[in-house]
Amino acid sequence: MNLTEKTPENIEYMISEITTKLKMVNAEAIKATNYTEEMYDDLHEIYEMVMKKNSFSPNEMQAIVEELGNLRK
Template identity: 65%
Template sequence: MNNLSEKSVENVEFMIEQIKEKLRVINIGAIKPSHFDEEMYEELKDIYDHVMKKNTFSPNEMQAIVEELGNLRKV
């Protein structure tokens, strides 16, 4: 298990992969760990924690999560 309290590239990659797996994101290529940096770590961790707590997601929830991830992407 990763220690997600530490900001690291590895943890960003881990969280993105876990979110994608849990949401079963169809367009996997749209979300890549390289799109995120440690500047957005806390926000990404909040999304990760939220996603990991739930077992199911409505289409609206999934869209909102993907949009939020999109907002966190580095430019």
């Protein structure tokens, strides 16, 4: 998958991967449809950071979820 392209499909993929990696219980709260291509770069940064780490502290998880919440339209 080419994540350099700002497409709705890539946004959906990144959100799915982030919620899976964070093992989010309420993954429905973060839907790909809540994000636009305007915020793609910020979302991509979060995605790359999440994919690089193997585990997250509760504080890190909370910060990531809050940042995703701030990006929502």
